[in-house]
Amino acid sequence: MTDKKKASLTARIVTGMLAGIAVGVSLQFLMPDKSDFVIPLYFFELSLRSFLVDGIFEVIGQIFISSLKMLVVPLVFVSLICGTCSLKDTTKLGRIGGKAISLYLITTAIAISFAMFLALLISPGEGVNMASDTTFTSREAPSLAQVFIQMFPSNPFEAFAKGNMLQVIIFAxxxxxxxxxxxxxxxxxxxxxxxxxxxxxxxxTILMNLAPYGVFCLLASLFTDMSLKVFGNLIVYFLVVFFALILHATVTYSTILKVMTGLNPITFLKKMRDTVIFAFSTASSNATIPVTLETVTKKMGVKNSIASFTVPLGATINMDGTAIMQGVATVFIAQVFNVDLTFSQYLMVILTATLASIGTAGVPGVGLIMLAMVLDQVGLPVEGIGLIIGVDRLLDMTRTAVNVTGDSMVSIVVAKSENQFDEDIFYDENAGSKIENIDFQDLEKNQSGD
Structure with a gap:
């Protein structure tokens, strides 16, 4: 038996992420414009795209995503039941829910307001004479009344099967x-x-230890086909959204955390590293729920009775990152098509995007669907979404990282206000480190839970 120290989970995931990006960029030079690269062998020809990109990378990456999503419904259902039944005072549940929902909606309104202000200041779409030859077909967004009606399941088993998180939460x-x-x-x-x-x-925990391989394959596949030309045309739009996302995650959340709890925001941001990397890699708040839940309880000291409610709720209704994208994209598309929006129309965008976040699913690409609804509300051409499709995937990954950071911050604030928070765990640098690694060669040791 060796005593060799294993690299931390964070280091392994970061290594997998950087290696995946490097491999993807290298393959793009070999296969520009989604072409193929064929290697002649003795008995057959090996296609890099079919064997590597659409084969190994796609299979492992999608298995990794599916494995995380596999856990979402049972984890949320079981955790919420454990948290709820431990609350002897059922009125406390309503109080916790009121605090969480209020904070989520307030941060979303702040996010889109700041994003639109920044976009109007920088004007990323001004002077852009770009005709889109792509179109985006949107699904009809449900009304606000319909959103509330659909929160209550007529068949809970159907909600489990479809992964309807709002219905699962209500039933739990x-x-x-x-x-x-x-x-x-x-x-x-x-x-x-x-x-x-x-x-x-x-x-x-087992799946987290397999994450570096899944992250590597996901990013290698993504960066192989990312259009650098489209990325170059929309660099200003991209940078505005990216800057707004980073500023919101680091400044807005840190300020709220400090003012409402007195805790150190630097400690909070450091402990978010693993969760942020997971969110960035999967571009799905729902798929990241297991990791977010483990981080806020084991590493930050939030009691499960609070976290099991606020985290899945946040993954469902807290869409600050998506709201930022919608704010900047609305201004960008309006400028590209030379449409002057009035002050009341900007207010309509803020209100619509904030309320729409309640019914937005935490899955990759859903922000574009909700953006179609926002554009329609102010009379902008929905076809304008075709302009930003090329760079939206990378921004989608970033805004998901912002969303889960907001979920964690609100969980801490609510837990602190309810005296369901362990400050010693929050300031313990090694909190949660024991659960990160599993020695698969010594299962008896793992079964002890130590």
Missing amino acids: LLFGIAIALSGKAGERVASLFEDMSTVIMRLV
Whole structure:
């Protein structure tokens, strides 16, 4: 047995991410414009695109994403039930929900307001004479009333199968409250769910240890086909959105955290590294829920009774990153098509995007669908979305990282206000480090939980 020190999970994921980008860029030079590169061998010809990009990278990357998504519904359902049934005072649940939803909507409104101000200041679309030969077909966005109606499942099993997170959350809350009010029978059921929660979190840890390989394949595939020409044409738009995202994540969230809790924002941002990398790689708030939940509870000290509610709720309704993209994109498209928006129309964009975030699913690319609704509200051509499709994937990854940072910040603020927060864990640099690594060669040691 060797005592060789293993690289930290963060270091391994960062290595996988950088290696994936490097391999993807290299392959793009070999296969520009989505062409192919064929290597002649003795008995056959090897196609790099079919074998490597569309084969190995695509398969491993999608298996990694599917594995994370596989955990989302059971993790959210079990964790919410555990958290809810542990609240002896059911009125406390309403108080926690009110605080979380208010903070999520406030940060979203701040995000899109700041983004539009920045876009108007820099004017990324001014002087751009670019006709789009691409179109974007949008799905009809549901009305606000329909969003609230659809929050309540008529068939909870259908909600599980479709991954409808709002419906899963509502059913889990009601089920957890019922357990809390069921006396001895409820206690027995609650004990079962506590054991299930422990097992599921161990499964999360196993998948996290396989993440560097999944991240490598995802990014290698993405950067192989990213159009550098389109990226160059939209560099100003890209930089404005990117700068607004980074500023919101570091300044807005840090200020709210410091003012409302007195905690050190630098410590918070450092402990977000793993979660941010996961979010960036997957571009999905929902797929990142297991990692976000583990980070805020094990590394930051938020009690599970709070985190199991605020984290999945945030992944569903907290879309600050998407709101920033919508704000900048609206201004950009208006400038490209020489449309002057009035002050009331800008206010309409802010209101629409903020409310739309409630019903936005935390999956890759959904921001473009909601942007279509925002553009339609102010009379801008939806076809303008075709202009930004080329660079949206990379921005989608960045704004997902911002979204999960907001989920974690709100979880801490709510937990602190409810005295469900362990400050010692928050300031412990090694908190959560024991769960990051699993020695697959010594399963008996792992079974002890130490």
